[in-house]
Amino acid sequence: MSNQTPRSAPALSAWDRVKLARHAERPHTLDYLRELARDWVELHGDRAFGDDRALIGGLATLGGETVMVLGHQKGTDTKENLARNFGMARPEGYRKAERLMRHAEKFGFPVVALIDTPGAEPGIGSEERGQATAIAESLLTMADLGTPTVAVVIGEGGSGGALAIGVADRILMLENAIYAVASPEACAAILWKDAGRAPEAAETMRITAADLAGFGIVDEVIPEPAPAHERPEEAIRAAGEAIGRHLADLRREFPAGNPEAMERLRAARYERFRRIGAWREASPAANGLESDPLLPR
Amino acid sequence: MPAMRDFFQRRGKFRPEEADDDRADHHIPEDLWIKCPKCGELIYSRELAREGRVCPKCAYHFRLRARQRIAQLVDPGSFVEWHAGVRPQDPLAFADASGTYDRKLEQTQSKSGEQEALIVGRGAIDDIPVSLAVSDFEFLGASMGSVFGEKLVRAIELAAEHAEPLITVSSSGGARMHEGLFSLMQMAKTVAALARLGRAGVPHIAILTDPCYGGVTASYATVADVIIAEPGALIGFAGPRVVEQITRQKLPDGFQTAEFLLEHGMIDMIVPRPELRETIGTLLHHYARPGDRDRAAERAPLAVSHE
Numbered sequence: 334m335s336n337q338t339p340r341s342a343p344a345l346s347a348w349d350r351v352k353l354a355r356h357a358e359r360p361h362t363l364d365y366l367r368e369l370a371r372d373w374v375e376l377h378g379d380r381a382f383g384d385d386r387a388l389i390g391g392l393a394t395l396g397g398e399t400v401m402v403l404g405h406q407k408g409t410d411t412k413e414n415l416a417r418n419f420g421m422a423r424p425e426g427y428r429k430a431e432r433l434m435r436h437a438e439k440f441g442f443p444v445v446a447l448i449d450t451p452g453a454e455p456g457i458g459s460e461e462r463g464q465a466t467a468i469a470e471s472l473l474t475m476a477d478l479g480t481p482t483v484a485v486v487i488g489e490g491g492s493g494g495a496l497a498i499g500v501a502d503r504i505l506m507l508e509n510a511i512y513a514v515a516s517p518e519a520c521a522a523i524l525w526k527d528a529g530r531a532p533e534a535a536e537t538m539r540i541t542a543a544d545l546a547g548f549g550i551v552d553e554v555i556p557e558p559a560p561a562h563e564r565p566e567e568a569i570r571a572a573g574e575a576i577g578r579h580l581a582d583l584r585r586e587f588p589a590g591n592p593e594a595m596e597r598l599r600a601a602r603y604e605r606f607r608r609i610g611a612w613r614e615a616s617p618a619a620n621g622l623e624s625d626p627l628l629p630r
Numbered sequence: 631m632p633a634m635r636d637f638f639q640r641r642g643k644f645r646p647e648e649a650d651d652d653r654a655d656h657h658i659p660e661d662l663w664i665k666c667p668k669c670g671e672l673i674y675s676r677e678l679a680r681e682g683r684v685c686p687k688c689a690y691h692f693r694l695r696a697r698q699r700i701a702q703l704v705d706p707g708s709f710v711e712w713h714a715g716v717r718p719q720d721p722l723a724f725a726d727a728s729g730t731y732d733r734k735l736e737q738t739q740s741k742s743g744e745q746e747a748l749i750v751g752r753g754a755i756d757d758i759p760v761s762l763a764v765s766d767f768e769f770l771g772a773s774m775g776s777v778f779g780e781k782l783v784r785a786i787e788l789a790a791e792h793a794e795p796l797i798t799v800s801s802s803g804g805a806r807m808h809e810g811l812f813s814l815m816q817m818a819k820t821v822a823a824l825a826r827l828g829r830a831g832v833p834h835i836a837i838l839t840d841p842c843y844g845g846v847t848a849s850y851a852t853v854a855d856v857i858i859a860e861p862g863a864l865i866g867f868a869g870p871r872v873v874e875q876i877t878r879q880k881l882p883d884g885f886q887t888a889e890f891l892l893e894h895g896m897i898d899m900i901v902p903r904p905e906l907r908e909t910i911g912t913l914l915h916h917y918a919r920p921g922d923r924d925r926a927a928e929r930a931p932l933a934v935s936h937e
Contacts, residue, residue, distance in 0.1 A: 456877050465848040515807055537724055603825075607822065
């Protein structure tokens with residue numbers, strides 16, 4: 334496999350985009366904050382075990398209002414990547430995210446989540462401290478949060494570790510970002526018994542922004558006329574514009590400080606996720622509702 | 631199907647040499663004798679069924695198919711399956727080294743006798759009506775795809791509508807890769823439905839059985855009000871081989887067992903299978919409020935909304 338980065342040319346393969354999404358110089362969460370946000374104040378810790386530097390959060394002024402920003406944070410070099418655990422959050426990261434979501438809800442701040450992770454950390458300590466439970470609880474909190482939420486996949490959307498901060502009212506994706514149920518390497522290792530067939534798996538898994546917009550899972554694809562690592566400011570500004578626009582839309586439809594609007598917001602978010610799936614329905618008779626002995630005729 | 635209480639009546643120890651089946655003298659047909667993977671005991675298959683598929687010698691818990699599980703849990707004759715007509719599709723036109731997903735589904739359906747990996751319905755446990763969702767590991771490792779998510783959400787919505795407790799029994803390898811991000815999103819979809827169930831004040835009791843991993847453990851199964859695991863069940867986020875490969879460390883003894891999870895505060899209790907039904911019944915009586923049953927009787931004729 335070539336390590337060359339493909340140009341953003343007419344037809345990039347899914348695997349080309351995997352490489353772009355993982356590019357070491359691709360802008361990460363803190364780059365977005367530096368460019369888009371004012372008055373950034375990072376808030377640390379889960380109040381139980383520790384502070385996860387792979388998933389950061391805090392308050393910032395964005396588009397004229399205070400928002401809670403959450404984001405996975407990768408490093409640009411080995412040293413920073415070790416400190417950031419390559420953007421793979423541990424349970425304390427998800428518990429911090431959950432805490433900060435509640436904080437945002439309490440003060441009526443919208444939440445902006447920047448997704449960029451290979452996945453949640455699969456370590457011994459993470460298992461001991463309940464990685465699965467931490468992710469599940471973050472999902473539960475975000476699904477029912479009484480404040481508007483916008484998630485943007487800026488690089489790698491790696492499975493449950495990405496989704497944990499992605500149960501949002503709007504899901505946006507950079508053109509060269511990917512979002513997958515498992516890494517193409519893991520999928521190839523399991524289903525092809527050969528991790529080397531990851532490029533093939535990447536294609537079949539339909540993980541690109543365009544694919545996922547086509548499925549109605551992603552609301553908007555943010556164009557990258559040049560790959561984000563080549564012209565980072567351009568990509569970041571485009572993302573900032575889209576975030577601002579979606580936040581304004583949500584604010585208009587669901588005004589802050591209005592409990593009835595927050596109930597509508599929760600209901601709309603539920604419907605958004607409720608309809609995701611691909612199934613067919615045999616005749617209602619096959620659903621067995623008529624023959625329920627607990628229901629008197 | 632024998633009365634379920636038969637499963638729990640301990641009979642005298644069955645001795646293989648006392649088998650009146652003369653074939654037992656010559657060889658051990660697979661369908662009659664089963665070797666316990668833990669203690670090596672040879673168990674007569676009917677004896678194993680009577681014991682609820684728990685080894686009579688060492689109490690090893692054999693895996694259960696979904697319908698066996700349902701039969702063990704609910705009051706005899708009370709279960710009615712719902713939404714069996716929700717069937718899988720192949721939204722990605724997925725194909726891997728072994729062929730297309732469509733073909734894989736057909737093969738799995740005919741081999742397993744099930745249409746999908748989750749069975750949902752309504753039954754009664756100790757006379758208390760419950761909404762039930764049980765996964766079947768024999769169906770593609772009970773991986774959670776669109777149908778799994780959709781049927782579970784319908785079961786949750788029915789539980790909320792009837793104000794009847796939800797019981798989920800899970801074993802799963804995680805998300806179904808063949809359905810890509812549709813599968814991942816079922817984590818959000820099922821948990822979102824549970825958030826509403828929680829607001830309705832209806833309890834969710836989750837039973838985690840061997841093995842339970844990935845997207846199922848990291849979504850609906852671990853945000854329950856009460857989490858019960860079967861003894862020895864392996865439960866975790868990442869599979870043990872993945873953890874070992876990535877950390878290059880020896881895994882601690884008992885890593886990811888139910889006992890490990892209990893020790894680390896991740897589950898409420900470990901309940902051996904023969905006591906499971908009674909434990910759930912006791913819990914259900916705690917959540918049942920005075921007058922609930924009368925109200926349930928009044929509500930019942932309103933029937934259930936069709937999707």
